[in-house]
Amino acid sequence: MAEIVIRNLRKEFGDFTAVQSSSFKIEDGEFFMLLGPSGCGKTTTLRMIAGLELPTSGEIYIDGEEVGQRPASQRDIAFVFQMFALYPHMNVRKNISYPLVSQGMPKHQVAEKVAEVARILGIEKILDRPVGGLSGGDRQRVALGRAIVRDPKAFMMDEPLGALDAEFREHMAEELRALHDRMGATTVYVTHDQLEAMQMGDKIVVMNHGVIEQFGTPQDIYDKPATMFVADFIGSPPMNFLRFHGEVHAGASKVMMHHEELDVPRLMEPFEGDMVFGIRPEHITLNDSGSYRGEVLAAEYLGTTQIVTLKTASGELKARIPSDQPVRAGEFVGLEFNGSTVTLFDNQSGRALRSELNEGVLAHG
Structure with missing residues (x-):
């Protein structure tokens, strides 16, 4: 061979x-x-x-x-x-x-x-x-x-x-x-x-x-998708994209998105402008204690899990949660994001911002 x-x-x-x-x-x-x-x-x-x-x-x-x-x-x-x-x-x-x-x-x-x-x-x-x-x-x-x-x-x-x-x-x-x-x-x-x-x-x-x-x-x-295209093409449902404008400095591990402070992997470079907060559906938890809120639009039963579609201030997203967790269309719920799994993208180029999550991947990708 x-x-x-x-x-x-x-x-x-x-x-x-x-x-x-x-x-x-x-x-x-x-x-x-x-x-x-x-x-x-x-x-x-x-x-x-x-x-x-x-x-x-x-x-x-x-x-x-x-x-x-x-x-x-x-x-x-x-x-x-x-x-x-x-x-x-x-x-x-x-x-x-x-x-x-x-x-x-x-x-x-x-x-x-x-x-x-x-x-x-x-x-x-x-x-x-x-x-x-x-x-x-x-x-x-x-x-x-x-x-x-x-x-x-x-x-x-x-x-x-x-x-x-x-x-x-x-x-x-x-x-x-x-x-x-x-x-x-x-x-x-x-x-x-x-x-x-x-x-x-x-x-x-x-x-x-x-x-x-x-x-x-x-x-x-x-x-660790290198671009928004990859994040959207890979996964079913694909990665959620929430858009916002902000500024982050090198070493930051939090971002402000629509007046809410959210955890992200530590960033390697500063950035200012239109950003995209990328999160996989399975890395979202529905929890009333979550400060970031969303309205339940629909739920799709898939056996052991269900896909819940929610409307938020930054756009719609999908969460994969246990099928036995009760949700009702029209109710408002708190959302918690697993910050260690978040990817931030430059909205203009579509490229992922360098962070401790993807540093080695982006260097070789």
Whole structure:
């Protein structure tokens, strides 16, 4: 397998810039997610790593070798796409063995490799069946088998579970992550589904409009978002944003928001202007002793928890609280915020203000 290093990668299509000066490192054996909305540049980035698109500028290193201007055939990369791309006139065995047969591998070695891959994927019983009659999940396993059988340096996966229904997609995500762990393969995986990225990835790059918004572990990206875009894109419900104008000095651990003093992580730099107080729904407590007040607009029951929508002086927010805590639409309640989990943003740039919560993340993100 291989380490992949991206340096100042850029891709232009005429006047349109799809990817802007991206840099990141994928460790050997890592399950790496490229995450973002449609049109953000994630698939273009994957295609450049794979050699299906050549970059306008920048460098791509695979296993220490610069391959940025080499075609896909010279990069030892295997692909898995959303639409399976199987050969309908071949059975499962022949689909999986096709890359090896094309390379001229002896028949006995091909048979051994196919048997090994089928055992890993649990598809021994369908090897001689035509692919046309298979379920979506089995067809995806066959597509994975055809990629795995080559023992490539890295796997490139472009929304491979996107065509499956929601319940089965979650099951296949678990299978795919377990398969990755058994093989120790370097995998680059494109998705627009933040839950999929958080569930499967070792590291995540979040992209928007061709720009990397943040690069880090799922936990860091969730707990310490570098931008308002990341905070809004990751999480369900997403982070709450309460806007206010104020001034804070370096070392401050409180802010004044609409005449209420609220705890925040210690700030590393001074700031004055329009700010955004960001807080996750699960870090809000409804408590009559809270001085910051909100009106209950609605409550959504979710089993062990409920999502309560409240109207405050700074705007609406959502709180995730225990389902057995009574709330009524129209009542006013006190709100308490877990200050150690708050992220302050510059409202104009959308960037997080540096604090003791996110100092290391922003330095590397």
